[in-house]
Amino acid sequence: MPTTSFRGYNMDCRPDIKEELKKKHNARQYQKQKVGKLVREQMQDGNHDQASMQALRNDIDWVFSRIVRMTAADVHGNCTCYTCNCPPKHWSLMQCGHFVSRGNMATRWDFRNVRVQDKNCNEGKHGNLEVFAERLEQEEKGIVDYLREISQETYKYSRDELKQLLIDYRAKLRIVETKFNPQK
Secondary structure, X not given: OOOOEEOOEEOOXXXXXXXXXXXXXXXXXXXXXXXXXXXXXXXXXXXXXXHHHHHHHHHHHHHHHHHHHHHXXXXXXXXXXXXXXXXXXXXXXXXXXXXXXXXXXXXXXXXXXXXXXXXHHHHHOOOOHHHHHHHHHHHOOOHHHHHHHHHOOOOOOOHHHHHHHHHHHHHHXXXXXXXXXXXX
């Protein structure tokens, strides 16, 4: 009997999941296309400011996520999920989980708000926030309330602030990368 697979998943053992995976994949693709279309429209309309701000935020997200995941990894590049007891995985297979949602700009790039999570906890369990809060409180008393309080504040970064943040985080990333490439 031939096996049916989609994105590396064997569908013979769970045929009901095939449609669900396709829907998730299509939703992610649609979201990427929507963002790309918005940026192109803004550029065509002469609104380079808004388009470049989104590009800066995307670049900072990418660099910030790598810093968080690589910092949590051991010398072999493996790290464990902050909220569950899954076996260690390579940092590139993990995600940067936020306690307070990324939508809150005041805490979006705050290292106290993020930890390494596996895909199941971050996406499937929507951050596994109860366990996340317990572990944060064990590390530092009152941090959960503090992060929630900060997230209530409205903050909008200027272009110059975003550029400086990107420069700073790229410098930190180069330092963290030396952990895996000591000859540099």
